[in-house]
Amino acid sequence: MKPFVDVQNLTIRYETRQENALSSVSFQLKFGESLLLLGPSGSGKSTLTSCLNGLFPRELDGEMHGKIFVDGRENRDLLPGERSRKVGVVFQDPETQFCMLTVEDEVAFGLENLGIPNEEMELKIDAALTLVNMLSFKKASISSLSGGQKQKLALACILALEPALLIIDEPTANLDAIATKEFIETIKALRDKVTFSLIVIEHKLDGWTDITERCVLLNRQGEIFYDGSIRQALREQRQQLTREGIWIPRVTQFVLEQHPLLSNPPLTIEEFRENPLPIKEERIADHVSISSKPLVQARHLSWSAGNKEIVKDVSLTFHKGEFVAIVGANGSGKTSLSRILAGIRQPTNGSLLVKGKSLSKWKEAQLRQEIGYVFQNPEHQFITNTVYDEVAFGLKWKDTETIEIEKIVNDILESFGLLELKNEHPFSLSQGQKRRLSVATMIVDDQSFLLLDEPTFGQDSHTNTELMGLLKQRHQTGATIVMITHDMDIVADYATRVIVIGDGAVLADCSPHELWKMPIDKLMYWKLELPISVQLKKIYEGAASYVSTTT
Amino acid sequence: MFLQQLNPSLKALTIMVFIIFLATIFEPITPLLFLIWTVLITFLFGKVSWKKYLLYFSPFFIFALGMLWTSIAFADPPINPDEAINILSWSLPTENVLTALALALRVLNVAALSLLFVFTTNIVHFILSMMQQLKLPPRIAYAVLAGYRFLPMIRDELKIIHDAHLIRGVNQAKTPKEKMQNYKRYAIPLLASAIRKAERTAIAMESKGFTGDKNRSFYRQFTIGKLDFIFPLIMLIGFATAFFVSKQLGF
Numbered sequence: 190m191k192p193f194v195d196v197q198n199l200t201i202r203y204e205t206r207q208e209n210a211l212s213s214v215s216f217q218l219k220f221g222e223s224l225l226l227l228g229p230s231g232s233g234k235s236t237l238t239s240c241l242n243g244l245f246p247r248e249l250d251g252e253m254h255g256k257i258f259v260d261g262r263e264n265r266d267l268l269p270g271e272r273s274r275k276v277g278v279v280f281q282d283p284e285t286q287f288c289m290l291t292v293e294d295e296v297a298f299g300l301e302n303l304g305i306p307n308e309e310m311e312l313k314i315d316a317a318l319t320l321v322n323m324l325s326f327k328k329a330s331i332s333s334l335s336g337g338q339k340q341k342l343a344l345a346c347i348l349a350l351e352p353a354l355l356i357i358d359e360p361t362a363n364l365d366a367i368a369t370k371e372f373i374e375t376i377k378a379l380r381d382k383v384t385f386s387l388i389v390i391e392h393k394l395d396g397w398t399d400i401t402e403r404c405v406l407l408n409r410q411g412e413i414f415y416d417g418s419i420r421q422a423l424r425e426q427r428q429q430l431t432r433e434g435i436w437i438p439r440v441t442q443f444v445l446e447q448h449p450l451l452s453n454p455p456l457t458i459e460e461f462r463e464n465p466l467p468i469k470e471e472r473i474a475d476h477v478s479i480s481s482k483p484l485v486q487a488r489h490l491s492w493s494a495g496n497k498e499i500v501k502d503v504s505l506t507f508h509k510g511e512f513v514a515i516v517g518a519n520g521s522g523k524t525s526l527s528r529i530l531a532g533i534r535q536p537t538n539g540s541l542l543v544k545g546k547s548l549s550k551w552k553e554a555q556l557r558q559e560i561g562y563v564f565q566n567p568e569h570q571f572i573t574n575t576v577y578d579e580v581a582f583g584l585k586w587k588d589t590e591t592i593e594i595e596k597i598v599n600d601i602l603e604s605f606g607l608l609e610l611k612n613e614h615p616f617s618l619s620q621g622q623k624r625r626l627s628v629a630t631m632i633v634d635d636q637s638f639l640l641l642d643e644p645t646f647g648q649d650s651h652t653n654t655e656l657m658g659l660l661k662q663r664h665q666t667g668a669t670i671v672m673i674t675h676d677m678d679i680v681a682d683y684a685t686r687v688i689v690i691g692d693g694a695v696l697a698d699c700s701p702h703e704l705w706k707m708p709i710d711k712l713m714y715w716k717l718e719l720p721i722s723v724q725l726k727k728i729y730e731g732a733a734s735y736v737s738t739t740t
Numbered sequence: 741m742f743l744q745q746l747n748p749s750l751k752a753l754t755i756m757v758f759i760i761f762l763a764t765i766f767e768p769i770t771p772l773l774f775l776i777w778t779v780l781i782t783f784l785f786g787k788v789s790w791k792k793y794l795l796y797f798s799p800f801f802i803f804a805l806g807m808l809w810t811s812i813a814f815a816d817p818p819i820n821p822d823e824a825i826n827i828l829s830w831s832l833p834t835e836n837v838l839t840a841l842a843l844a845l846r847v848l849n850v851a852a853l854s855l856l857f858v859f860t861t862n863i864v865h866f867i868l869s870m871m872q873q874l875k876l877p878p879r880i881a882y883a884v885l886a887g888y889r890f891l892p893m894i895r896d897e898l899k900i901i902h903d904a905h906l907i908r909g910v911n912q913a914k915t916p917k918e919k920m921q922n923y924k925r926y927a928i929p930l931l932a933s934a935i936r937k938a939e940r941t942a943i944a945m946e947s948k949g950f951t952g953d954k955n956r957s958f959y960r961q962f963t964i965g966k967l968d969f970i971f972p973l974i975m976l977i978g979f980a981t982a983f984f985v986s987k988q989l990g991f
């Protein structure tokens with residue numbers, strides 16, 4: 190059988206870069222086959238998408254060599270209208286894939302482009318929305334949807350065009366754990382209903398391993414270093430996978446840490462359940478003592494936007510030396526609460542004390558030396574024109590000598606691997622470098638109370654490990670850290686205290702250990718998942734007690 | 741709810757035609773009567789909330805008053821006392837007062853006509869209808885629609901950037917010059933993200949087969965039927981009556 194997609198020796202180089210974005214990439218895909226394409230950020234994954242959907246070479250500033258055949262025809266010869274019937278793409282960012290205001294109009298948009306007669310549209314729209322379980326949202330406005338629903342809508346828009354090849358380009362990078370799970374389930378269910386070839390482009394393996402066994406791995410140079418089964422890759426390429434910063438499934442990683450010699454590690458929780466192994470819970474103990482003196486006290490805080498009360502009567506006390514994780518479902522008011530705690534937003538009611546002094550009595554400049562806040566998108570916080578100035582900025586507020594500033598800045602840039610980029614504009618850095626720079630500035634600023642809004646969102650595994658390492662360091666040198674996160678593994682590994690927020694109020698405030706012991710249906714209701722380590726341990730203990738009671 | 745169901749393009753054209761008509765009138769009676777007519781039609785057939793209407797109408801009203809005031813205050817003293825009007829012991833030439841009134845009323849008329857359109861028309865439907873009836877190229881129409889979606893996003897983004905800069909301790913701007921500098925600082929991240937978002941949207945639209953080609957079908961179809969002509973007819977009756985009455989009164 191002739192392959193449906195045939196990529197031959199594809200090489201792409203951008204005008205502005207020395208190195209190739211993709212180097213001699215070749216692979217084939219049969220009709221109806223699925224493929225996972227994995228690579229760290231900067232490995233040319235998105236470049237490949239642009240080639241497959243025909244944007245390149247037309248819009249490319251640079252050189253392209255090699256050929257791409259889709260359904261036996263060279264891709265660049267297809268007209269855009271024709272191509273959209275063959276290749277459909279769901280992109281990463283749920284916010285920017287739409288041009289209409291309501292769900293039905295958006296699905297119709299693609300059909301209109303193809304000139305589908307008006308009488309047939311309604312049926313096709315309903316069918317596409319049914320496939321992703323979104324029919325009840327047909328008349329809804331797009332801005333009222335959650336991120337996960339938006340991605341499902343993007344999928345429906347593409348499915349309505351009935352493409353033979355579906356490419357999904359990091360579709361879950363901007364989604365939380367639960368929405369991610371749901372999206373992957375949707376794709377899985379689709380495979381049984383419709384026949385199409387599928388390319389999943391990702392830097393995280395979790396959840397996708399059920400869909401296909403085949404994976405193609407890209408390295409940072411944009412070359413394919415592996416094409417074959419995932420299991421074999423985990424056996425033979427484990428080191429390279431880690432070196433390239435590709436997330437291997439967390440279950441696999443965790444089991445391998447404890448049983449490094451395992452030749453066929455489980456890829457999912459289900460696989461572990463079939464073959465449970467003893468799990469020790471090893472938590473790297475923190476030797477930071479928690480002071481009894483309160484650092485930040487919130488008393489009966491509430492905050493409303495319009496008529497809606499977003500934060501409801503929250504009273505919390507933070508002590509020096511704590512590492513607090515704030516968890517809860519999307520839209521539960523976590524971000525709003527954190528902004529109030531940082532003093533960016535005025536509460537409608539209640540008061541905030543920092544070091545025993547009411548917030549209104551603090552001078553803005555001094556307050557900013559006490560409280561730091563790290564936003565999700567690092568770009569938002571860049572204020573100067575070079576990497577060097579960005580780090581030096583915080584020091585200029587404190588009366589530091591010029592020579593000293595230079596030394597401190599250079600040291601920090603060195604340790605973050607940013608020294609050779611010190612004259613670049615912060616916006617010209619790669620995503621990972623931007624995140625590192627934003628953390629560097631926060632370390633220089635050296636605030637004693639640091640709030641972070643989901644800083645690990647959409648990062649590859651390298652950047653993530655680095656970031657958490659640095660936070661840990663800050664914590665050990667005396668900072669109090671409060672972090673919003675969806676990642677329960679991070680809570681398990683780092684937090685000394687966890688606060689569950691739901692519907693604007695505090696639902697639980699305890700140690701992570703106590704949280705894991707809570708009834709599972711309560712956690713489900715709060716939309717929380719247990720961390721992998723705890724889940725595996727429970728499965729093993731369950732299996733062990735089953736064995737001991739039956740024998 | 742009759743006004744909401746009209747074809748948006750024809751409605752817009754009608755309104756434009758009457759604005760041009762009004763520009764040719766220099767006496768106050770016709771615009772006054774036509775203004776009453778327009779507002780009446782808006783509330784009778786448009787189901788518009790009067791609170792909202794007043795809120796949007798008031799700036800135009802203030803503007804019209806201002807215009808009236810300046811054209812009266814800076815009028816020349818009357819040459820012929822027979823052609824003068826006395827207001828609060830002020831003697832003003834009748835001609836000038838009437839022109840000033842006509843101008844102020846013209847402003848109010850344009851406002852009333854525009855509000856009639858704005859309050860009874862869905863902007864998306866208007867753009868779709870412009871593509872179908874007025875041959876607006878899809879390339880432009882969908883660019884406008886996508887941009888319309890972007891506005892609230894940009895507002896949110898600006899808020900976040902403002903907060904983020906505040907946190908880093910930049911925002912102690914007090915003088916206007918410092919404030920300007922702050923806004924210059926917001927511009928780069930704002931533009932960078934807007935450009936990136938626009939590019940992504942464009943790519944997504946293209947991968948759904950959008951080429952800007954005029955040969956496309958429409959999910960929401962707009963047509964012009966007989967009923968659609970009732971609105972221009974009603975407006976014409978109002979205008980003609982106003983004009984006739986004004987002539988009868990000797991203007």
